[in-house]
Amino acid sequence: MNTAVAQKVQVPDIAAQVTYAMRIMGISPIPRNYELFYEAYIGSNPKLTRELAALGSKATQEELDEIGAQYFGHHHGVTAMDGVHTRIVGELEGLLRLLRQEQTSLESYNRLLDETVVRITGKNATSMDLIRSVIGVLTEATGDTISQGKVMVENVAQKSLEMESVRKELDEYKRIASTDSLTQLANRRAFDDKLSAIYNSTMAHNVTGLILADIDHFKKINDTYGHPVGDKILASVGSVIRANVRKDILVARTGGEEFAMIIEGNNEEEVIAIAERVRVALEHTPFKNSKTGVNYGPITISLGLCMASSAEGPGELYSKADIALYCAKNGGRNRTMPFEDGMKKDFAKNWLIYRR
Structure with a gap:
């Protein structure tokens, strides 16, 4: 995701688009097929998108499962x-x-x-x-x-x-x-389940926060060093995030170079402190190839956050956290931004519960 150069567009109903595409192609609407087309649509993995498109309009279930097994270990x-x-x-x-x-x-x-x-x-x-x-x-x-x-x-x-x-x-x-095979963190499915459950109870809204994080200039890293190095950096970033938060905090890789944390039991100041601890830890983590001596760093992340009490539901909570993330990216990167009323709202993405 590059929120700093995001264009003002009408956000489509991704679920409807994916379902329509599957129906037109005669693809069985089962969960593992939906996940393939969902990932292809949002473009988090260009290689997956290309391979899926190469199957044309007559893809067999065996061909789809072969791609699924390649990109999603849980298939x-x-x-x-x-x-x-x-x-x-x-x-x-x-x-x-x-x-x-x-x-x-x-x-x-x-x-x-x-x-x-x-x-x-x-x-x-x-x-x-x-x-x-x-x-x-x-x-x-x-x-x-x-x-x-x-x-x-x-x-x-x-x-x-x-x-x-x-x-x-x-x-x-x-x-x-429910596990991302690359980082061993929770995946988008697990994140969506947890996010959708936040508003099942009104008791914890004031002490529940959502943090969205995005690796800065990750496309440049991939273009310079290649995707295998990019994958190793993704895994290392995930490890740093996981090591610097409590075990009860859900940490997920939600797509591409994007990560998310759902924090329960803390007020906004404490959630900001957690985000800053992760940001600073990553900023001071060396990213160097021990064999070749090549230094890939510094690697930094931008973070946006919003408290559940500032939103009416999971979709709005995700949207506001994403707006804050955009402001962090647009404000110079490598920083944490809490959501505030008045932030520019043209760049937020819709949150979609993972369809089983």
Whole structure:
């Protein structure tokens, strides 16, 4: 993103544009396809955009998945997650079968008890042989029921262990699906989910802030040193940001050279201090190739922020933070700017919740 040279244009409804393009091309509107076309539309990865365009209007699902697997590591988890879902269903069905068997066994035992009561209380229940017979039947039936119960407990325990294993596997796939493969930070999907949840409660608005950050002159870095070096710098910047904030702060790479932080539990002055700590730490971080001695630095970032209490919803919060980021870029870069009323509003981008 180069907000300093952004042009005043009418921001399109990206979701509608992406959905329309997919429909025209006959592309199945499934989540992983939507993500491909979304990323191609916003242009965060020109190479991805070119490869997707090269498929033309008759792209097969196999071709789309091949591109997805190349650029989005979590696409490998799509089929795997489907398989996990199937395994969970299978485990639950097996557990239900066990419970039904136990229910049938108990119902049979209850019927036997009822029949025994009738026989004992009947008029002909005077013979000691009959009583002994009844006691023998009850003893055997009770022993069988207890034995079956023990087996049932063991089977249920085993099913529980198997389902716990599947749950952990599913949690790992979810983590992968919410992680940016390059920086290992949260990705746009996770960021959008967190941003959309901020306004679910009105209690925390005064102590929740959004910081948007953008690496200064990143295009020049890519043009000068190449994209592989650019990728390493992106990963290093992500590491510096993550190392200089609390663990409970969501740090995400939201696209290209853009990063975001959602900070809960701090007022505006404290959020500004957090942003400044990150900015200064990055400014003093050396970016040098240990083998060749080439110095890629200094690397700096510009940051814009807005408190949730200054916006009516996630879209407005994102827009105002982006306006502040634009002002930081336009004001000389390598600085932090909180949103203020009166800032120029022609350059803010729309925020879109990630469509599953």
